[in-house]
Amino acid sequence: MTADAHELAGLSTTGERQAVIGATGAAPGKDWVIVTRGIRRDYDMGGEVVHALRGVDLAVRRNEYVAIMGPSGSGKSTLMNIIGCLDTPTAGEYWLNGVLVSAMKDDELARVRNREIGFVFQTFNLLPRATALHNVELPLVYAGVPAAERKRRAIEALERVQLADRMDHRPNELSGGQRQRVAIARALINNPAILLADEPTGNLDSQTSEEIMRVFEGLANSGQTVIMVTHEPDIAAHARRVVVLRDGRISSDERRDAFVSKLAATI
Amino acid sequence: MPFFEAVRLALAQIRVQKLKSFFTLLGVMIGVMFLIAVVSIVQGMGNYVEDAFAGKFLGVNTFNVRRFPDFNMGDVTEAEWRAWQRRPLVTVEDAMAIRDALPAGTRWAIEDARWLAAQSPYVASGPQALVQAVTPEYFAIKNLVVTQGRAFNEQEDRLGAPVVVIGTEVAEHFFPALDPIGKELRIGGLPFRVIGVLEKQGTVFGVPLDRQVLGPFHSALHRFTGARRGLYGVVVQAPSAEAMPEVQATVRELMRRRHKLRPAQDDDFVLESSESALTTWASIKRYLVLAGIFLPAIGLVVGAMVIMNIMLVAVAERTREIGIRKSLGARRRDIMAQFLVEASTLSTFGAAIGIGLGIGLSKLVAAVSPLPASVATWSIGVAVLLGAGVGIVAGIYPAGRASRLDPVVALRAD
Incomplete structure (x- = not known):
């Protein structure tokens, strides 16, 4: 595959990635949405230090669709929390959309989460007492968008996930697939740099999972950068690039085709 | 948010x-x-x-000359109380001297009161009435309105006429469904002729004003109210609020002289005004x-x-x-x-x-x-x-x- 073809598939070559990761301290180019350099995360568990991440180097270009895999305890949740700016690394650099976020304070991180990141969780994490519309509006509330515009944009977002007719329903009046679509609409409402999904199909049956995966596929095709954490290989196989973590380090980082053929071989 | x-x-x-x-x-x-x-x-x-309270009970621009304060709600020590008991009485002679010393336009009345039983030819017993032996200007000072009949006058007081003006409750109790005017009301066994009924006033601070019986001070009433053991008080009404201090000063001066007080000694009487009640x-x-x-x-x-x-x-x-x-x-x-x-x-x-x-x-x-x-x-x-x-x-x-x-x-x- 040529460099152009990689570009079309939303991928970057290994060499380019190595180069951008290697330039410690330098802001990456505009193309790079995520660049982590030697990310470490230690937890103090009652005097004993647990090393959840032992130096993660990751570079993701705009428009990539990346799956992060790994067994439980591999550090993928920790990495997701750091990428999502919910947590900060003990050591290392994290550049998000050209900004060094690893050194940011609480309220700055909140602002970054609000503007740059759209979360989709396994358990949907919708506010149970709020309507679908209100749930979708929430990020705009914290962005300080006036009420009328909030409502207009939230309705538009719900229309994009074909749930405009359900906007006055509360989460418990919606099916699992519908709830996850509400969550996706909420994640996208602020036009984030990355859509960050944590086991997005973990609580869904296989048919609904497929449906949600098609939504992700469509988003990736339309140019949205998607990072998806999962432990299911067939879900990971929907991404175009698969990063596998093991013991707090990246153990493999491949294009989907390579991953799929390996997956086939193991079966 | x-x-x-x-x-x-x-x-x-x-x-x-x-x-x-x-x-x-x-x-x-x-x-x-x-x-x-x-x-x-x-x-x-x-x-x-x-x-x-201040208006009805004490009257406007009015003060009472008393042996000790009547409105002392709390704050009186045992020693103070005993000292008050040793004070000289306010006598009828004091009252007359005050009257003679007052400037023109000032009203003056003797007030002596006691709760006493009464009877009428129709009703032999009943609750006690607040019997007041007063001089005629008392009506004007206290702004008492006689709705039926009339109040007694200066002459009736001087002659000690056995007449009374009664409150509405007294009228209703002793003269049920009757016109009380001209009828007889007995107090202390002596007959008094009812000549007037007061306007209904209600109860002020627990005192049922409609159970009053007012008669001339110089009638036999003052014997029942115990005027010889000192008057309840002498009521003085100044012509205006501005005149109050001057009138009070005149009366204080007079009382101190009568009681032979030296300049360093405190008053052994009290001039009680609505102001002191308000304090x-x-x-x-x-x-x-x-x-x-x-x-x-x-x-x-x-x-x-x-x-x-x-x-x-x-x-x-x-x-x-x-x-x-x-x-x-x-x-x-x-x-x-x-x-x-x-x-x-x-x-x-x-x-x-x-x-x-x-x-x-x-x-x-x-x-x-x-x-x-x-x-x-x-x-x-x-x-x-x-x-x-x-x-x-x-x-x-x-x-x-x-x-x-x-x-x-x-x-x-x-």
Whole structure:
């Protein structure tokens, strides 16, 4: 595959990635949405230090669709929390959309989460007492968008996930697939740099999972950068690039085709 | 987090959990209720003392010359009391001397009173009547209106005519369904002719003014009221408020001379005016206002603690919600504001109910007692502010806790 073809598939070559990761301290180019350099995360568990991440180097270009895999305890949740700016690394650099976020304070991180990141969780994490519309509006509330515009944009977002007719329903009046679509609409409402999904199909049956995966596929095709954490290989196989973590380090980082053929071989 | 949204959320919470909210808000409700009620009652009593009591009981621009103060509500020591008992009596001679010394335009009356039994040819017994032996100007000074018949005059007093003017209750009791004018009322076994009936006045500070019987001082009445053992008082009415100090000074001077007091000695009599009664009232009011601060304060402190607890529970219950909000970009201050608004909405709601209850309570007091409790508008404003303030104070700790939650941990909570 040529460099152009990689570009079309939303991928970057290994060499380019190595180069951008290697330039410690330098802001990456505009193309790079995520660049982590030697990310470490230690937890103090009652005097004993647990090393959840032992130096993660990751570079993701705009428009990539990346799956992060790994067994439980591999550090993928920790990495997701750091990428999502919910947590900060003990050591290392994290550049998000050209900004060094690893050194940011609480309220700055909140602002970054609000503007740059759209979360989709396994358990949907919708506010149970709020309507679908209100749930979708929430990020705009914290962005300080006036009420009328909030409502207009939230309705538009719900229309994009074909749930405009359900906007006055509360989460418990919606099916699992519908709830996850509400969550996706909420994640996208602020036009984030990355859509960050944590086991997005973990609580869904296989048919609904497929449906949600098609939504992700469509988003990736339309140019949205998607990072998806999962432990299911067939879900990971929907991404175009698969990063596998093991013991707090990246153990493999491949294009989907390579991953799929390996997956086939193991079966 | 927009303000109205947080308010709406808090009100929804109250609606869903009515009983829990009721108990949560009980402290604030009771505190505010007492605040409104006590302030209303104090205000009502103030109006009452200033208008009804001072006006009706003592008369306008009027002072009484007495042996010792009649309105000494509290604050009298045993020693003071004994000293008063050693004072010289106020005598009829004193009264006459005062009359002769007064400037023109000043009214003057002897007042002597006692509760005595009475009989009429129709009714042999009844409740005691407040029998007053007075000189004629008493009617004008006390602004007494005779609705039926007439008052007695100067000449009748001088001659000691056996006539009386009676209150409406006395008239109704002793002359049921009869015209009392010209009929006979016996006091101390002696007959008196009824010549007038007073306008209905009601009860002032527990004294039933409609149970009065007024007769000429120089009639036999003064023997029954015990005038020889000293007069109840001499009433003096100055022509105007401006003239009061001068008239009082004249009378004080005269009394000191009559009692042969040296300049260094204190008065051994008292000139009691509505002003001195009001001074007494002011000192009582101080205690009432203290109670009015103390009682609500207890309620509000308890209320604040309950609200703090409830908010801590709410933060614990809604940890995940906080995590979600933080993941979507809520800053610490957004979370803080949300819980503060919620806490103060809760307590303001409680305060609103407390205001209603307080108004109800003061209306109840007004209905069952002679106090015309009047709700002070400012107390409602203070109550609302206190309500919101209690919520904010009680909410700071829980809200701070919520705002400092780690989003990763909060999102993992069930």
